Amino acid sequence: MSSSWSTYITIGVIIQILAYLWLLLATSKTEVEGADSENDTGHVWDEDLRELNNPLPKWWLNLFIMTIVFGFLYLALYPGLGNIKGLLGWTQEKQFKEEYALVHEARQEYFSQFKGKSIPELAKDPEALKIGGNIFANRCAVCHGSDAQGAIGFPNLTDEEWLYGGEPEDIKTSITNGRHGVMPPFAQVLGEEGIKQVATFVRATWHGKPGDPTLVEAGKQKFQNFCAACHGVDGKGNKVIGAPDLTNEIWLHGTSDAIIETVLHEGASGTMPAHKGVLEPEAIKVVAAYVYSLSHNQ
Numbered sequence: 001m002s003s004s005w006s007t008y009i010t011i012g013v014i015i016q017i018l019a020y021l022w023l024l025l026a027t028s029k030t031e032v033e034g035a036d037s038e039n040d041t042g043h044v045w046d047e048d049l050r051e052l053n054n055p056l057p058k059w060w061l062n063l064f065i066m067t068i069v070f071g072f073l074y075l076a077l078y079p080g081l082g083n084i085k086g087l088l089g090w091t092q093e094k095q096f097k098e099e100y101a102l103v104h105e106a107r108q109e110y111f112s113q114f115k116g117k118s119i120p121e122l123a124k125d126p127e128a129l130k131i132g133g134n135i136f137a138n139r140c141a142v143c144h145g146s147d148a149q150g151a152i153g154f155p156n157l158t159d160e161e162w163l164y165g166g167e168p169e170d171i172k173t174s175i176t177n178g179r180h181g182v183m184p185p186f187a188q189v190l191g192e193e194g195i196k197q198v199a200t201f202v203r204a205t206w207h208g209k210p211g212d213p214t215l216v217e218a219g220k221q222k223f224q225n226f227c228a229a230c231h232g233v234d235g236k237g238n239k240v241i242g243a244p245d246l247t248n249e250i251w252l253h254g255t256s257d258a259i260i261e262t263v264l265h266e267g268a269s270g271t272m273p274a275h276k277g278v279l280e281p282e283a284i285k286v287v288a289a290y291v292y293s294l295s296h297n298q
């Protein structure tokens with residue numbers, strides 16, 4: 001708010017409150033006289049019920065004055081008049097920060113019971129699993145599903161297959177720093193024919209689906225040239241960049257043959273948001289232990 005607006009609003013508010021005060025006091029001066037005086041409005045109901053125009057009772061008038069005093073006190077202490085900050089220096093942001101610090105401290109204290117324990121240890125601790133499960137339901141289930149089995153584009157966290165690795169540290173790193181897997185589109189590079197060749201090669205070699213040998217042979221060549229750098233010569237993937245294993249039946253982007261080709265045409269990518277800043281390190285460890293337990297607690 002510009003300072004001229006602020007001054008304008010401040011003066012306007014003060015004049016308005018003073019005007020109310022004047023109105024109250026002015027009308028309270030009217031003397032109460034007999035029923036026949038000029039206070040009689042002349043309105044009569046039920047034959048003898050006459051409406052008078054007497055001033056407010058004293059206690060009621062005083063209540064009004066108290067609200068005006070309260071208003072002035074409030075405006076002096078808290079922000080309310082234009083952009084004047086008020087004597088207490090109160091701000092919404094400051095109050096939020098103070099309350100947040102309290103909650104944060106309480107959480108720190110709560111999570112300190114898990115300090116010094118490793119993720120596999122926590123994965124056997126019922127209290128840690130309960131808390132980890134709650135955090136998962138609040139923060140992770142939207143994407144990975146409440147049963148953690150994922151969906152198309154969102155990896156299943158309960159199986160043995162990992163894009164980035166299933167060791168305790170890998171899981172913790174995935175949650176802390178987030179992940180971003182990018183498969184580039186190949187429509188331009190390979191063309192319709194090339195995509196058909198590579199897809200046929202992948203299916204015939206690793207998924208037992210026989211295909212035209214000339215397509216397979218050409219596809220093999222293209223796979224080595226364009227795909228092996230990320231997915232490996234043996235198609236087993238690369239956990240550093242999150243390139244999936246193409247030799248098993250666990251698919252991130254769907255199972256049908258058509259989907260393999262769509263991925264080749266259009267590329268694919270997935271983003272796992274970073275949670276450092278959002279969850280404390282101990283909370284990340286606890287939810288990592290929960291995730292770890294899903295594939296290791298049999």
Ligand code: HEC
Nearest residue numbers: 139140143155162163164165171174180181242270271272
């Ligand atoms: C906005 C959606 C989203 C949320 C929220 C989310 N994730 Fe993810 N997560 C993903 C995606 C997408 C990937 C795969 C990234 C890729 O394709 O490279 C992933 C990957 C992962 C991985 C690596 C899996 C692997 O196979 O290596 C782990 C572990 C994980 N998430 C755990 C969690 C946990 C725990 C939470 C909650 C604290 C969480 N995620 C919240 C979308 C999400």
Ligand code: HEC
Nearest residue numbers: 181182183226227230242243244251252253254268269270
């Ligand atoms: C720059 C590295 C890179 C190259 C090159 C690359 N890919 Fe990928 N590919 C990935 C990543 C990363 C993903 C996972 C995308 C995600 O996280 O959503 C992926 C996903 C896929 C998928 C889907 C897998 C699933 O589980 O659903 C298929 C199929 C695939 N790639 C095949 C290929 C083929 C065939 C080639 C060669 C023409 C190729 N990729 C080249 C990195 C690469």
